[in-house]
Amino acid sequence: MIDKRLFQLNGIIKTLIGLVLMTGLQGLSILAQGIFLARAIVGFWEGQSLSGxxxxxISFAVAFLMRQLLIVLKNQYMSHFADRAVETYRVQLLSKYIEIGPSVIAKTGTGTAVTTLGAGLDNVKNYFQLLLIKVFDLSIIPWLILIYIFYLKWEQGLFLLLIFPVVIIFFIILGLAAQSKADAEFANFKNLNNRFVDALRGLPTLKQLGLADSYSDEIYNISEDYRKTTMRTLRVAITSTFALDFFTTLSIAVVAVFLGFDLLDGKMALLPALSILILAPEYFLPLRNFSDDYHATLNGKNALTDVMDILGKPSVKNRHKLLLDQWRADSELELAQVSYGYEDKLVLKNIDIHIKGYQKIAIVGESGSGKSTLLNILGGxxxxxxxxxxxxxxxxxxxxxxxWQKxxxxxxxQPYIFHDTLRGNIKFYAQHATDKGIQLAVVQAGLTQLVSELPNGLDTIIGEGGRQLSGGQAQRVSLARMLLDDQRQVLLFDEPTAHLDIETEYDLKQTMAPILDSHLVFFATHRLHWLDQMDYVIVLRNGEIVEQGLPQNLLDKPDSQLNILRHELGGRQ
Amino acid sequence: MNKLKQLLSDDHWIVPFLKFQKAGLFWSIFLSLLTTLAAGALMFVSGYLISRAAQRPDNILLIYVPIVLTRGFGIARPVFRYTQRLVSHNWVLRVVSQARKRLYSSMASQASSIRGRMQTGEVLSLLADDLDRLQNLYLRTLFPLGAGILLYIFVSLAFGIVNWLFMIWWFLVLAIILIVIPAISFVINRPRVHHQKKLQNKLYTDATDAVLGLQDWVLSGRQNDLVAYQGQVMSELADTKNKEMRFGWWRDFTIQALVLILVITTLLWAGNQFSDNHVMVNYIAAFTLAIFPLVDSFIGVNQGVSEASFYEDSIERLNDLPLPTVMSDSVSHIHNATINFKNVTFKYDEQLIIDQLNLTIHSGEKIALLGRSGAGKTTLLKLLSGDIEPNNGTVTIDDQPTINLQQQLSHIVAVLDQQGYLFNTTILNNVRMGNVDATDEQVKAAIKQAGLQALIESLPDQYETQMQEAGARFSGGEQQRFALARILLQDAPIVILDEPTVSLDPKTESDVLTQIFTVLHDRTIIWVTHHLTGIDHVDHVYFLESGNFTLADTPEKLKKTSPRFQQLLAMDDY
Known part of the structure; x- marks a missing residue:
């Protein structure tokens, strides 16, 4: 019921002791509330005077308020704890993301990583807050009440004790039946839901084909199928709550009737009987509350599992081995027999490269030949x-x-554009850049026109949820970032112009070409016109280097691998 | 508050649906009332039962009726509750079916056959989520509120039978619990909910910025900034939520305090009212004990009402959708597919997009259209397909304004865009969407023409293979070929190619282009392209910039005479 992982949290034991004390006090208040209410009613029933x-x-009122107050206090206490726990996880999670790096995250799905960090942690908080209170309520309050009922009349106590597991067993059995029913219909659900979204997403295509209007009946039919499937599942799914409801309500009725008979036979007095009747619903209340939020806690549990999974990923070791102050004209980098891949499928095979100083190296090849992977190895x-x-x-x-990464x-x-002002985006790498420096970078990167078009110029919010930039504009923002942070002597490019329209590509090339000088440049591309700006070329095919050398030399050789690639990519014959 | 009024008066997504299927609505609320009443009655009768039994009446028959009733109510409550949940869910899902159809029709009436730059998929998913959220508005807010009000009236009247002065007292206290407190909590929580939603969105964008921008955070050495930056919103959100929750807890506490007052006054009143009668004295326990289950349902109303603001922007978004329009049925016939743009000007938000543009495309002619993003290519296509009307000048096909051709557009213009959408059904059904009257043989012939024969034969289910979501089963090149097959079947004289190969690798791109131009050799083609690969397939090339053509000629001439064209071609033809 309680996750073992909870006990690894800092300060959990102290928190739980506090919770146990408060819950115990609450249980005692519930008892007192019931007993004094019963006494007051019996007092009136017996015709006692008001002063008696x-x-x-008054005691009833005090106990009642005490109980309600404890509910508020417990909630505040646990919400405070949950906030702290979630903050701990958040910091750990982000540090982990940083340690394992973007490539590993991309492999497990960026969507999951975003959800875990956002909504996921929120669910975890609910989980801590709700679950612990409900579990402790359930494990303390009913038993305090039961002890008192035993003390009053053991037969009733025994009945209530025996019915408890019966309720739980039925709840679980029917819950499992509902689960298997839901599992059986899951594919159906998913299919119906997808078909609706499918139709909405394909709307322009339906319009193109002249089918948009006639499709609305199809939508209705899909939705009605969805309703029928849901109702089929629901009929079973609510039976488990029904069972819980049925047994607890009926138990109270049974207790009342038996008490009635005992009273009739003179086996007991009204006061204990009335006390039992008032306390019986309280005995079941924690169980009901627990089952009501059962599903909410399941979400939280899954979210916690996601968080733990990510935190459990191995980090990369030896990240500070290199001592390098700056890449200079005489610096050297050597890769020998480097391979990368999964199990038996290698994406890169036996790569040998030797680089010195400010070379400009093109990495060319067809899509899927390993250009990006090589660049990712070079970038770490x-x-x-x-x-x-x-x-x-x-x-x-x-x-x-x-x-090295410095x-x-x-x-x-596709450079990532942050949800921030254009200015904030440009100075992302150089936080202390001056306005003058930013202006210069804007001009050099060819962003002047964009700035003049934006409603608030450099202070316009761009990126997700703000104004969207075109592919070419995003590349220019990235260029501006690079220009502003002029300490970096090494430049890595991964197909920076491949998806742009040719005019934008041409313009961008004019901006980029002069920046490349006196840098070490790695430029992965299948747009071979960039070779004019390079002084060395590496040709990749199926993850292997099939040729490397000076571009002009290789172009002059008719049967060179570079020329073969040129023809394959549709260049001049 | 004014905004709220506005929201309700403009509403065509909540109130109209409440009028729909009145029987289901009635039973949903009525059964909910019965559930609470049964719970109250159980405690009422059992309180009476044991009090009466304690008087040890001589004849067991005197308590026989309460015994039966106690058992009866004990069973009735769960049964009512079970039925209520089924009935209300069924009702809500029926509403959802209607609402989905309506949402679709509304989107369909404003959809364009030219896909814009903006990703429409996300907007649509958002709207679909909004509909799902409305279910909760019905189930968690409106039904409990309806049942609560009925219960209020019922209980007050029931007291009225016994003592009308005391009825007024109950009437007042319950009014505070059921009307005043929910109203206050709605008003107080509303700005909090809005703030919370804003922060939640921000949290989502920040999480996106953190994960998708991770490389930049790491490379810029700003790891610590990332941790601090993300934490701000998170703690602010936690703060807002805590305030909201704290309000809820204390609100419930206040309600409970009012319940306490009700219990004590009822006890005193009952003690006073019934004390002098041997039989009536048993009602003291009955009245007092019945209060607790009754007020439980009022607490649910309070929660539901404070949550109501959560649905506001969903409702707003839905209400902002246009009402479905019915298009005129006027059908005109096209004999000749000549396209004419005469002196066309189009403005959007005072911004000039197309500027006095002239263009004639003869039947069977093939043209290529190039231009940077934002140059006006999409607008030009929308003008051609009649989605938008020019501010000045005319756009005609066979001398008829395209705006009048909407109804039979799919017979005149076919579109192959970047992501020729494939639906989640079989291959055969997908291609047949080009012409729903086509025979299996015609569909198969089209698939073969698009160069997919070998692929189909390699699949175990052949033509009956399921496409899977958005055609994800097949590669980009294959997907475009399926879309091409669909267009072949559609058999429209004009084909718009809207960057159909932009996401393909160079080799596949060249293959697909050759296939397209071969099989569509007899159609008029308007090809929007982002570079010059395959430019020799067309008769004319047009470069669009700031709403007009800066360069327009045959590819042969441009190669000889235009230095600009030569520069660009050199990049593609290296």
């Missing part, structure tokens, strides 16, 4: 399975080295 009953009524986002890496003579297990700027195919 007054003390009972992926770690090779085998092979040797040497930087300035230092042996390194991989390039996820903080001193050296380079990476420009992906």
């Amino acid at each position: 009953i007054g003390i009972d009524i 986002f992926l770690q090779p399975n085998t092979g040797e890496i040497k930087l300035n003579g230092q042996d390194l297990p991989h390039l996820m080295q903080s001193d 050296q380079f700027f990476y420009m992906p195919q």
